[in-house]
Amino acid sequence: MQDNAHTTDVAIIGAGPVGLFAVFECGMLDMKCHVFDALDMAGGQCAALYPEKPIYDIPGYPRIDAALLVDRLAEQAEPFAPTYHFGHSVTGLERTADGFVVNNAAGERVAARAVVIAAGGGAFGPNRPPIPGIEAFEGKSVFYLVRRREDFRGKRVVIAGGGDSAVDWALSLAELAAHVMVVHRRPKFRAAPQSQAQLEALAKEGRVELVIPFQLAALEGTDGKLGAVVVADLAGNERRLEADCLLPFFGLATELGPLAQWDLTFDDNRIAVDPASCATSRPGIFAIGDIAAYPGKLKLILTGFAEAAAAAHAIHPLVHPGEALHFEYSTTKGVPGS
Ligand SMILES: Cc1cc2nc3c(=O)[nH]c(=O)nc-3n(C[C@H](O)[C@H](O)[C@H](O)COP(=O)(O)OP(=O)(O)OC[C@H]3O[C@@H](n4cnc5c(N)ncnc54)[C@H](O)[C@@H]3O)c2cc1C
Numbered sequence: 001m002q003d004n005a006h007t008t009d010v011a012i013i014g015a016g017p018v019g020l021f022a023v024f025e026c027g028m029l030d031m032k033c034h035v036f037d038a039l040d041m042a043g044g045q046c047a048a049l050y051p052e053k054p055i056y057d058i059p060g061y062p063r064i065d066a067a068l069l070v071d072r073l074a075e076q077a078e079p080f081a082p083t084y085h086f087g088h089s090v091t092g093l094e095r096t097a098d099g100f101v102v103n104n105a106a107g108e109r110v111a112a113r114a115v116v117i118a119a120g121g122g123a124f125g126p127n128r129p130p131i132p133g134i135e136a137f138e139g140k141s142v143f144y145l146v147r148r149r150e151d152f153r154g155k156r157v158v159i160a161g162g163g164d165s166a167v168d169w170a171l172s173l174a175e176l177a178a179h180v181m182v183v184h185r186r187p188k189f190r191a192a193p194q195s196q197a198q199l200e201a202l203a204k205e206g207r208v209e210l211v212i213p214f215q216l217a218a219l220e221g222t223d224g225k226l227g228a229v230v231v232a233d234l235a236g237n238e239r240r241l242e243a244d245c246l247l248p249f250f251g252l253a254t255e256l257g258p259l260a261q262w263d264l265t266f267d268d269n270r271i272a273v274d275p276a277s278c279a280t281s282r283p284g285i286f287a288i289g290d291i292a293a294y295p296g297k298l299k300l301i302l303t304g305f306a307e308a309a310a311a312a313h314a315i316h317p318l319v320h321p322g323e324a325l326h327f328e329y330s331t332t333k334g335v336p337g338s
Contacts, residue, residue, distance in 0.1 A: 004108045006083065008034045009319045011102040011112035013090045013259075016044020018289030018304030019118035020073040025312035026116075027080025028333065031319045034110045036102065038123035040087040040139075041147055043070035045290075046301075048124050048145055048252055052168070059302060069301075079336040085110070089123040091258050099284060099318075114315040117271060117280070117287040118304070122254035129160065129216045129248045140224035142246045152177050158229045158241055159183070160216050161249035167191035167199050169247060174207045181241050183211045183231050214239060216248065267293040277314035278307050284318060286311040 010026050012019045015037035023033045041047055046055075046066035054063045061069070088106040099113040126144035128134060134142060146152070146169055153176045159166050162184040168191070174180045182199070189196045202208040214231035217238065221227040229241045256269065265272040265281040270293035273279060278286045288311050289304035297303070316325045 004106075005111070006034055006109070007111045008032050008083070009112060010034075010114050010116055010315060011100065011110045012036070012116045012118055013102065014044060014118035014120055014289070014291070015039070015042040015084060015086070016118060016120050016289060017046055017069060017073055017301050018120075018308055019044070019116070020070070020077050021305050022116050022118055022288060022308040022311065023077035023080055023082045024073075025308045026315065027077065027082075028330065028335070029312050029316045029325065031312065031315065032082075033080070034083045034085065034112065036085045036088075036090045036104055036110075038087070038089040038125060039145075041145075042074055042084065042086075043067070044120050044124075046070050047147075051146075052172070055301070057300065057302065079338075089125075089255075089257060093258075093262055093285075113284070113319045115285045116308075116311055116315070117259065117285065117291055118289045118308075119256075119259060119287075120254070120290040122256040122259070122291075124252045124254055126248070127250040127253050129250060131216055131219055134219060137219055137221065137224050137226055137246070141221065141226035141244060142219070142248065144248060144252070146173075146247065149173060149176065152245060154178050155244040156242060157181070157245045157247060158211075158243045159247045159249065162186070162189045162191070163249060163251065164191045164195070165249040165251075166247075167195045169249065170208055171195065171198055171202065174202050179209070180207070181209045181211050181243065183214050183216060183229070183241075185213050185215050187212055211239065211241065216246075219246065275307075276310065278311040279314055286315060 009031040010033045012022050012033050012035045015035045026033050047070050051067035085108050088104040090104050092103045094101045100115050101111045103109040152173050155177050156179045157177045158181045159170050160183040170180050170182045203210045214233050217232040218230040229243050229246050232238045271287040273287050273292045275294040278288050280287050288307035290299050
Protein backbone atom coordinates (compact mmCIF):
# COMPACT_ATOMS: atom_id res chain seq x y z
CA MET A 1 0.00 0.00 0.00
CA GLN A 2 1.29 3.53 -0.76
CA ASP A 3 2.33 5.71 2.20
CA ASN A 4 -0.51 8.09 1.51
CA ALA A 5 -3.22 5.38 1.29
CA HIS A 6 -4.84 4.19 4.50
CA THR A 7 -7.70 1.98 5.61
CA THR A 8 -9.82 2.58 8.67
CA ASP A 9 -13.32 2.10 10.03
CA VAL A 10 -14.55 5.70 10.08
CA ALA A 11 -13.25 8.78 8.26
CA ILE A 12 -14.12 11.98 10.09
CA ILE A 13 -14.04 15.29 8.23
CA GLY A 14 -13.37 18.08 10.73
CA ALA A 15 -11.30 18.02 13.93
CA GLY A 16 -13.41 20.60 15.75
CA PRO A 17 -14.74 19.77 19.23
CA VAL A 18 -17.46 17.57 17.76
CA GLY A 19 -15.17 15.65 15.37
CA LEU A 20 -12.77 15.02 18.25
CA PHE A 21 -15.52 13.67 20.48
CA ALA A 22 -16.70 11.44 17.62
CA VAL A 23 -13.28 9.73 17.78
CA PHE A 24 -13.99 8.88 21.42
CA GLU A 25 -17.54 7.66 20.78
CA CYS A 26 -16.44 5.52 17.82
CA GLY A 27 -13.51 4.20 19.86
CA MET A 28 -15.85 3.11 22.65
CA LEU A 29 -17.62 0.96 20.04
CA ASP A 30 -14.35 -0.55 18.74
CA MET A 31 -14.14 1.58 15.63
CA LYS A 32 -10.88 3.23 14.51
CA CYS A 33 -10.86 6.70 13.00
CA HIS A 34 -8.85 8.90 10.67
CA VAL A 35 -9.59 12.60 11.06
CA PHE A 36 -9.07 15.32 8.43
CA ASP A 37 -8.86 19.06 8.97
CA ALA A 38 -7.92 21.97 6.72
CA LEU A 39 -6.36 23.69 9.74
CA ASP A 40 -2.98 22.48 10.89
CA MET A 41 -4.32 21.73 14.36
CA ALA A 42 -7.35 20.35 16.13
CA GLY A 43 -10.12 22.43 17.66
CA GLY A 44 -12.16 24.00 14.85
CA GLN A 45 -13.79 27.28 15.88
CA CYS A 46 -12.59 26.90 19.48
CA ALA A 47 -8.95 26.89 18.36
CA ALA A 48 -9.19 29.22 15.39
CA LEU A 49 -11.62 31.88 16.61
CA TYR A 50 -11.62 32.04 20.40
CA PRO A 51 -8.89 29.91 22.04
CA GLU A 52 -8.54 32.17 25.08
CA LYS A 53 -12.27 32.79 25.66
CA PRO A 54 -13.98 30.94 28.51
CA ILE A 55 -16.93 28.67 27.68
CA TYR A 56 -19.56 28.35 30.39
CA ASP A 57 -21.97 25.74 29.03
CA ILE A 58 -19.90 22.56 28.84
CA PRO A 59 -21.48 20.12 31.31
CA GLY A 60 -19.19 19.45 34.26
CA TYR A 61 -17.00 22.49 33.58
CA PRO A 62 -18.47 25.67 35.12
CA ARG A 63 -15.87 27.51 33.03
CA ILE A 64 -13.24 26.27 30.62
CA ASP A 65 -11.09 28.14 28.10
CA ALA A 66 -11.79 26.99 24.56
CA ALA A 67 -8.16 25.92 23.96
CA LEU A 68 -8.19 23.82 27.11
CA LEU A 69 -11.45 22.13 26.10
CA VAL A 70 -9.78 21.14 22.82
CA ASP A 71 -6.76 19.74 24.70
CA ARG A 72 -9.08 17.73 26.96
CA LEU A 73 -11.07 16.36 24.00
CA ALA A 74 -7.85 15.34 22.21
CA GLU A 75 -6.69 13.65 25.43
CA GLN A 76 -10.02 11.82 25.73
CA ALA A 77 -9.68 10.60 22.11
CA GLU A 78 -6.03 9.55 22.49
CA PRO A 79 -6.57 6.01 23.93
CA PHE A 80 -8.25 5.15 20.62
CA ALA A 81 -5.14 6.17 18.62
CA PRO A 82 -6.76 8.30 15.93
CA THR A 83 -4.70 9.32 12.89
CA TYR A 84 -4.92 13.02 12.06
CA HIS A 85 -4.44 14.50 8.59
CA PHE A 86 -3.98 18.21 9.21
CA GLY A 87 -3.33 21.19 6.99
CA HIS A 88 -5.27 20.20 3.86
CA SER A 89 -8.94 20.30 2.90
CA VAL A 90 -10.83 17.17 2.02
CA THR A 91 -11.42 17.43 -1.68
CA GLY A 92 -12.96 14.15 -2.79
CA LEU A 93 -15.26 11.32 -1.83
CA GLU A 94 -15.70 8.13 -3.86
CA ARG A 95 -18.14 5.30 -3.22
CA THR A 96 -16.45 1.88 -3.15
CA ALA A 97 -17.87 -1.65 -2.87
CA ASP A 98 -17.62 -1.65 0.92
CA GLY A 99 -17.60 2.00 1.87
CA PHE A 100 -15.88 5.17 0.72
CA VAL A 101 -12.51 6.65 -0.09
CA VAL A 102 -11.96 10.15 1.23
CA ASN A 103 -9.01 12.15 -0.05
CA ASN A 104 -7.51 15.52 0.73
CA ALA A 105 -5.65 18.19 -1.25
CA ALA A 106 -2.30 16.61 -0.29
CA GLY A 107 -3.30 13.36 -2.02
CA GLU A 108 -3.80 11.36 1.18
CA ARG A 109 -6.50 8.73 0.70
CA VAL A 110 -8.40 6.98 3.44
CA ALA A 111 -10.70 4.03 2.74
CA ALA A 112 -13.42 3.74 5.40
CA ARG A 113 -16.67 1.92 5.98
CA ALA A 114 -18.44 5.12 7.01
CA VAL A 115 -17.88 8.86 6.80
CA VAL A 116 -18.73 11.39 9.51
CA ILE A 117 -18.90 14.99 8.37
CA ALA A 118 -18.15 17.27 11.34
CA ALA A 119 -17.22 20.22 9.16
CA GLY A 120 -18.80 23.10 11.13
CA GLY A 121 -19.29 26.05 8.79
CA GLY A 122 -16.80 24.61 6.29
CA ALA A 123 -13.04 24.34 5.90
CA PHE A 124 -11.12 27.14 7.57
CA GLY A 125 -8.60 29.06 5.52
CA PRO A 126 -6.95 32.44 6.10
CA ASN A 127 -7.83 35.63 4.25
CA ARG A 128 -4.33 36.22 2.86
CA PRO A 129 -3.06 39.76 2.41
CA PRO A 130 -2.14 40.35 -1.25
CA ILE A 131 1.63 40.49 -0.75
CA PRO A 132 3.78 38.98 -3.50
CA GLY A 133 5.73 35.94 -2.29
CA ILE A 134 4.01 35.67 1.12
CA GLU A 135 3.56 31.89 0.68
CA ALA A 136 7.31 31.34 1.11
CA PHE A 137 7.13 32.80 4.64
CA GLU A 138 3.93 31.02 5.76
CA GLY A 139 4.40 28.64 8.65
CA LYS A 140 7.97 29.92 9.19
CA SER A 141 7.59 33.60 10.01
CA VAL A 142 4.07 34.45 8.82
CA PHE A 143 1.26 32.92 10.88
CA TYR A 144 -2.50 33.33 10.50
CA LEU A 145 -3.22 31.77 13.89
CA VAL A 146 -1.36 31.78 17.17
CA ARG A 147 -1.04 28.26 18.43
CA ARG A 148 1.36 28.90 21.34
CA ARG A 149 2.03 32.44 22.49
CA GLU A 150 5.36 31.28 23.96
CA ASP A 151 6.66 30.91 20.38
CA PHE A 152 6.76 34.72 20.21
CA ARG A 153 8.77 35.31 23.39
CA GLY A 154 11.61 37.75 22.67
CA LYS A 155 10.55 38.20 19.03
CA ARG A 156 9.83 41.39 17.07
CA VAL A 157 6.24 40.89 15.97
CA VAL A 158 4.20 42.79 13.40
CA ILE A 159 0.44 42.30 13.80
CA ALA A 160 -1.75 43.49 10.93
CA GLY A 161 -5.50 44.06 11.17
CA GLY A 162 -8.04 46.03 13.13
CA GLY A 163 -10.40 43.44 14.63
CA ASP A 164 -10.58 41.54 17.90
CA SER A 165 -7.84 39.05 16.98
CA ALA A 166 -5.33 41.78 16.10
CA VAL A 167 -6.03 43.78 19.24
CA ASP A 168 -6.31 40.81 21.63
CA TRP A 169 -3.07 39.24 20.41
CA ALA A 170 -1.26 42.59 20.54
CA LEU A 171 -2.28 42.91 24.21
CA SER A 172 -1.30 39.34 24.96
CA LEU A 173 2.04 39.27 23.08
CA ALA A 174 3.10 42.67 24.47
CA GLU A 175 3.74 40.76 27.72
CA LEU A 176 6.47 38.58 26.23
CA ALA A 177 7.55 39.76 22.75
CA ALA A 178 10.61 42.00 22.31
CA HIS A 179 8.56 44.50 20.31
CA VAL A 180 4.96 44.50 19.05
CA MET A 181 3.91 46.69 16.12
CA VAL A 182 0.26 46.93 15.08
CA VAL A 183 -0.33 47.92 11.47
CA HIS A 184 -3.82 49.20 10.71
CA ARG A 185 -5.15 51.37 7.93
CA ARG A 186 -7.18 53.69 10.18
CA PRO A 187 -7.11 54.89 13.80
CA LYS A 188 -10.43 53.24 14.72
CA PHE A 189 -10.30 49.52 15.50
CA ARG A 190 -13.20 47.08 15.18
CA ALA A 191 -12.42 45.53 18.54
CA ALA A 192 -14.19 45.68 21.90
CA PRO A 193 -13.88 49.30 23.14
CA GLN A 194 -12.25 48.15 26.39
CA SER A 195 -9.56 46.23 24.44
CA GLN A 196 -8.90 49.21 22.17
CA ALA A 197 -8.51 51.43 25.25
CA GLN A 198 -6.00 48.94 26.70
CA LEU A 199 -4.08 48.91 23.42
CA GLU A 200 -3.89 52.70 23.35
CA ALA A 201 -2.70 52.74 26.95
CA LEU A 202 0.08 50.25 26.09
CA ALA A 203 1.03 52.38 23.09
CA LYS A 204 1.34 55.45 25.36
CA GLU A 205 3.61 53.45 27.67
CA GLY A 206 5.72 52.51 24.63
CA ARG A 207 5.01 48.78 25.04
CA VAL A 208 3.22 48.55 21.68
CA GLU A 209 3.86 50.61 18.55
CA LEU A 210 0.79 51.61 16.52
CA VAL A 211 1.70 51.90 12.84
CA ILE A 212 -1.32 53.83 11.52
CA PRO A 213 -2.56 54.56 8.83
CA PHE A 214 -0.50 51.96 6.98
CA GLN A 215 -1.07 48.75 5.08
CA LEU A 216 1.18 45.79 4.36
CA ALA A 217 3.14 46.31 1.15
CA ALA A 218 6.06 43.84 0.98
CA LEU A 219 8.12 41.35 2.93
CA GLU A 220 11.91 41.17 3.09
CA GLY A 221 13.85 38.07 4.05
CA THR A 222 15.34 34.86 2.74
CA ASP A 223 14.36 31.18 2.94
CA GLY A 224 11.11 32.02 4.72
CA LYS A 225 12.97 33.91 7.47
CA LEU A 226 11.57 37.41 7.76
CA GLY A 227 13.88 40.43 8.12
CA ALA A 228 11.44 43.30 7.68
CA VAL A 229 7.86 44.15 6.81
CA VAL A 230 7.42 47.10 4.45
CA VAL A 231 4.22 49.10 4.98
CA ALA A 232 2.80 51.96 2.93
CA ASP A 233 0.15 54.63 3.45
CA LEU A 234 -2.32 55.81 0.84
CA ALA A 235 0.01 58.60 -0.28
CA GLY A 236 2.67 56.00 -1.07
CA ASN A 237 4.94 56.82 1.90
CA GLU A 238 6.75 53.67 3.01
CA ARG A 239 8.12 52.47 6.32
CA ARG A 240 10.36 49.46 6.91
CA LEU A 241 9.59 47.60 10.14
CA GLU A 242 12.35 45.23 11.22
CA ALA A 243 10.60 42.09 12.40
CA ASP A 244 10.94 38.36 13.00
CA CYS A 245 7.27 37.47 12.54
CA LEU A 246 4.16 38.77 10.86
CA LEU A 247 0.67 37.91 12.08
CA PRO A 248 -1.91 39.04 9.50
CA PHE A 249 -5.34 38.89 11.15
CA PHE A 250 -7.81 39.60 8.37
CA GLY A 251 -10.25 36.92 9.42
CA LEU A 252 -10.63 33.29 8.52
CA ALA A 253 -12.83 32.37 5.61
CA THR A 254 -14.89 29.20 5.71
CA GLU A 255 -15.67 27.30 2.59
CA LEU A 256 -18.07 24.40 2.23
CA GLY A 257 -16.17 23.48 -0.92
CA PRO A 258 -16.60 20.05 -2.43
CA LEU A 259 -18.94 18.80 0.32
CA ALA A 260 -21.65 20.77 -1.43
CA GLN A 261 -21.23 18.51 -4.50
CA TRP A 262 -21.60 15.20 -2.70
CA ASP A 263 -25.30 14.63 -3.47
CA LEU A 264 -26.33 15.24 0.11
CA THR A 265 -29.60 16.92 0.99
CA PHE A 266 -28.90 20.44 2.23
CA ASP A 267 -31.06 22.67 4.39
CA ASP A 268 -29.92 26.28 4.23
CA ASN A 269 -26.20 25.45 3.71
CA ARG A 270 -26.23 22.71 6.34
CA ILE A 271 -26.62 18.98 5.83
CA ALA A 272 -30.08 17.61 6.63
CA VAL A 273 -29.89 14.58 8.95
CA ASP A 274 -32.19 12.24 10.82
CA PRO A 275 -31.72 13.49 14.41
CA ALA A 276 -31.97 9.97 15.87
CA SER A 277 -28.90 8.72 13.99
CA CYS A 278 -27.39 11.77 12.26
CA ALA A 279 -27.63 9.79 9.00
CA THR A 280 -27.63 11.98 5.90
CA SER A 281 -29.57 11.28 2.73
CA ARG A 282 -26.67 9.05 1.54
CA PRO A 283 -26.31 5.71 3.35
CA GLY A 284 -22.99 5.44 5.17
CA ILE A 285 -22.49 9.20 5.45
CA PHE A 286 -23.34 10.94 8.73
CA ALA A 287 -23.20 14.61 9.72
CA ILE A 288 -22.80 16.00 13.24
CA GLY A 289 -22.11 19.32 14.98
CA ASP A 290 -22.73 22.73 13.44
CA ILE A 291 -22.95 21.34 9.89
CA ALA A 292 -25.91 19.06 10.74
CA ALA A 293 -29.47 20.38 10.44
CA TYR A 294 -32.80 19.10 11.75
CA PRO A 295 -35.84 20.82 13.25
CA GLY A 296 -35.03 22.45 16.59
CA LYS A 297 -31.26 22.02 16.20
CA LEU A 298 -29.19 24.07 18.68
CA LYS A 299 -25.75 24.96 17.33
CA LEU A 300 -23.94 24.22 20.58
CA ILE A 301 -20.94 22.09 21.40
CA LEU A 302 -22.94 19.99 23.84
CA THR A 303 -25.53 19.21 21.15
CA GLY A 304 -22.72 18.06 18.87
CA PHE A 305 -21.38 15.74 21.56
CA ALA A 306 -24.73 13.93 21.80
CA GLU A 307 -24.89 13.74 17.99
CA ALA A 308 -21.44 12.11 17.95
CA ALA A 309 -22.73 9.38 20.28
CA ALA A 310 -25.87 8.85 18.17
CA ALA A 311 -23.84 8.63 14.94
CA ALA A 312 -21.33 6.17 16.42
CA HIS A 313 -24.16 3.81 17.45
CA ALA A 314 -25.72 4.09 13.99
CA ILE A 315 -22.36 3.39 12.29
CA HIS A 316 -21.53 0.31 14.39
CA PRO A 317 -23.50 -2.19 12.24
CA LEU A 318 -21.73 -0.91 9.11
CA VAL A 319 -18.29 -1.55 10.59
CA HIS A 320 -19.15 -4.71 12.55
CA PRO A 321 -21.98 -6.31 10.56
CA GLY A 322 -23.83 -9.10 12.35
CA GLU A 323 -22.27 -8.21 15.69
CA ALA A 324 -24.85 -7.42 18.36
CA LEU A 325 -24.34 -4.01 19.94
CA HIS A 326 -25.14 -4.10 23.63
CA PHE A 327 -25.57 -0.66 25.05
CA GLU A 328 -22.98 -0.15 27.79
CA TYR A 329 -22.06 2.74 30.05
CA SER A 330 -18.46 3.96 30.00
CA THR A 331 -18.30 3.14 33.72
CA THR A 332 -18.90 -0.52 32.83
CA LYS A 333 -16.74 -0.70 29.74
CA GLY A 334 -13.81 1.56 30.71
CA VAL A 335 -11.34 2.87 28.14
CA PRO A 336 -8.08 1.29 26.93
CA GLY A 337 -5.37 1.83 29.50
CA SER A 338 -7.80 2.80 32.25
C1 LIG B 1 -16.81 33.47 19.37
C2 LIG B 1 -17.58 32.17 19.54
C3 LIG B 1 -17.99 31.79 20.78
C4 LIG B 1 -18.70 30.59 20.96
N1 LIG B 1 -19.11 30.24 22.22
C5 LIG B 1 -19.74 29.06 22.40
C6 LIG B 1 -20.17 28.65 23.70
O1 LIG B 1 -19.99 29.37 24.69
N2 LIG B 1 -20.79 27.42 23.82
C7 LIG B 1 -21.03 26.61 22.74
O2 LIG B 1 -21.59 25.52 22.92
N3 LIG B 1 -20.67 27.00 21.49
C8 LIG B 1 -20.03 28.19 21.30
N4 LIG B 1 -19.67 28.58 20.03
C9 LIG B 1 -20.03 27.70 18.91
C10 LIG B 1 -19.09 26.48 18.86
O3 LIG B 1 -17.75 26.91 18.73
C11 LIG B 1 -19.51 25.59 17.70
O4 LIG B 1 -20.81 25.13 17.93
C12 LIG B 1 -18.54 24.41 17.59
O5 LIG B 1 -17.23 24.82 17.32
C13 LIG B 1 -19.01 23.45 16.49
O6 LIG B 1 -18.11 22.40 16.47
P1 LIG B 1 -17.91 21.50 15.15
O7 LIG B 1 -16.86 20.50 15.53
O8 LIG B 1 -19.23 21.05 14.67
O9 LIG B 1 -17.37 22.50 14.04
P2 LIG B 1 -16.12 23.51 13.99
O10 LIG B 1 -15.66 23.89 15.34
O11 LIG B 1 -16.55 24.59 13.05
O12 LIG B 1 -14.98 22.64 13.30
C14 LIG B 1 -15.13 22.19 12.00
C15 LIG B 1 -13.76 21.86 11.44
O13 LIG B 1 -13.94 21.18 10.18
C16 LIG B 1 -12.93 21.60 9.30
N5 LIG B 1 -13.37 21.38 7.93
C17 LIG B 1 -14.52 21.78 7.35
N6 LIG B 1 -14.59 21.38 6.08
C18 LIG B 1 -13.45 20.70 5.82
C19 LIG B 1 -12.89 20.07 4.69
N7 LIG B 1 -13.53 20.03 3.51
N8 LIG B 1 -11.68 19.50 4.80
C20 LIG B 1 -10.99 19.53 5.97
N9 LIG B 1 -11.46 20.13 7.09
C21 LIG B 1 -12.67 20.70 7.01
C22 LIG B 1 -12.74 23.08 9.61
O14 LIG B 1 -11.44 23.53 9.19
C23 LIG B 1 -12.91 23.09 11.15
O15 LIG B 1 -11.67 22.99 11.81
C24 LIG B 1 -18.99 29.76 19.84
C25 LIG B 1 -18.57 30.16 18.57
C26 LIG B 1 -17.87 31.34 18.41
C27 LIG B 1 -17.42 31.74 17.03
